[in-house]
Amino acid sequence: MPMQYLKPIFMASALIGLSQWSITASAQNADATKLYNRSLAATCANCHGTNGIGVPEAGMPLINGYNSEQLLASLRAYKSGAREGTIMPQLAKGYTDEQLQTIANQLGKKQ
Numbered sequence: 001m002p003m004q005y006l007k008p009i010f011m012a013s014a015l016i017g018l019s020q021w022s023i024t025a026s027a028q029n030a031d032a033t034k035l036y037n038r039s040l041a042a043t044c045a046n047c048h049g050t051n052g053i054g055v056p057e058a059g060m061p062l063i064n065g066y067n068s069e070q071l072l073a074s075l076r077a078y079k080s081g082a083r084e085g086t087i088m089p090q091l092a093k094g095y096t097d098e099q100l101q102t103i104a105n106q107l108g109k110k111q
Contacts, residue, residue: 037102037105037106038106040095040099040102040103040106041102041103041106041107043103044063044103044107047060047087048060048061048062048063049062049064051064051107052064052066052107063107064107064109065109066107066108066109067108067109067110068104068105068107068108068109069104069108070108071103071104071107071108072100072101072104072108075092075095075100075103075104076092076097076100078091078092078093079092079093079095079100
């Protein structure tokens, strides 16, 4: 095979290999993002139960009936101090606005 054909063949092979690697990396990033989002919402489980389905009459609010907008409004109110609570104001202040949005989206009831 003449040398003049090797360079295009090599370049095509390299591009195909890189595109396959890119697809794999993209899938891994999506999986990592899902895991991160779920882990943020899981921090609420200690008090509110898995997916916000707590124990009725255990003293903690059941949050599984709220939609994401309602949860986000409540979390923002705790963070700003507009809503009082025992531990929620301190917890909410520890999250960025984007993290609060993620938590609300993860736990909010889908309409």
